[in-house]
Amino acid sequence: MTAVWLRPLAPFEPTGRAAARPPRVRQRREDPDGQLSFDLELSGGRRRRTLTSAHELPPDNQKLGRMIRMILETCDGRRPPGQVRPLVSLALYERLVDRRRALGVRYTMRTIHTCYPADGAIEACATVEAGSRVFAAAARFERNAAGWRCSRFEVLETKERGQRKTA
Secondary structure, X not given: OOOOOOOOOOOOOOOOHHHHOOOOOOOOOOOOOOOOOOOOEOOOOOEOOXXXXXXXXXXXXXXXXXXXHHXXXXXXXXXXXXXXXXXXXXXXXXXXXXXXXXXXXXXXXXXXXXXXXXXXXXXXXXXXXXXXXXXEEXXXXXXXOOEEEEEEEEEEOOOOOOOOEEO
C-alpha cells in the first residue's frame, strides 16, 4: 500500500518588472447579439475568431453519437420522425418520413468516428448492428444559423438484405 502525502504550496508573488508594471486594460467590444466574448490570443499574437453563441461550438463525439442513435431509431420505426426534426435538415427529414420502416430489426450503434473536413462541417461514420449483421452508417453535420444539423445520413446495407437505406 502506498502512502500519499499532501504538501502545501509555497506562496508566490511576482517580483521585478512584471509586478511594477500596471496591468494593460483593453476596451471591450460589444457583440451584435449582446453576447459576451472572450479575448483569446494565439501564441503568434493573432486573434482567434470569437465565438458568440453555443450553437457555433462543434458537438463532441458523445453528442454526435446521441444524434445518430436518434436518427437510427427513426429509421427502424422506434421513434416518431417529429422528434428528430430539430436535429436534421428539411430534405433529410422528408426522406426519413418517406423511408421509415415498420418495427423489425433494431439498429444498434457500436462505434463512432468523426472528422472535420471543413469549417462548419463534421462527418461521422458509425458501426451499426442489426440482428446478427454489421453495417456502416455515414452522416454529415453542418452548422447553420440554428446550430448543428444533420444534412446527410445513410445506412449502408447489402442488396440481399434489403434496399440501400439512404436518407
